[in-house]
Amino acid sequence: MTAATQWEYAECTFSGPSSDVTVRFYWGQGDGFVARAKGWFGDLLTEGASATNLLKFTANVQAPAVLGFMGTNGWELVGFSAAPDGGAQYVFKRPFGNTDIGKPV
Numbered sequence: 001m002t003a004a005t006q007w008e009y010a011e012c013t014f015s016g017p018s019s020d021v022t023v024r025f026y027w028g029q030g031d032g033f034v035a036r037a038k039g040w041f042g043d044l045l046t047e048g049a050s051a052t053n054l055l056k057f058t059a060n061v062q063a064p065a066v067l068g069f070m071g072t073n074g075w076e077l078v079g080f081s082a083a084p085d086g087g088a089q090y091v092f093k094r095p096f097g098n099t100d101i102g103k104p105v
Contacts, residue, residue: 006096010075012066017086021057028052040069
């Protein structure tokens, strides 16, 4: 019998059409991941507010850019909801242990 896959999850929240955006991770992603995010988003990633378990972006970031970044880093989109005020929330998952800091699978 094969062991069940364990997953880690992340949430991306767009509070409204002109609000800042956050991606919250439930396990630290490592400094390499944050460096890749800085390289991908440049000035759209808020310096000082970004840590290995939270990326914070200015309101100018677009959903396709965030989705593309997450997808190229092993995250799979598994849920989405939108609000009438323009807010949206995305939920991602990937196999537990798939990070820069090598936590156990």
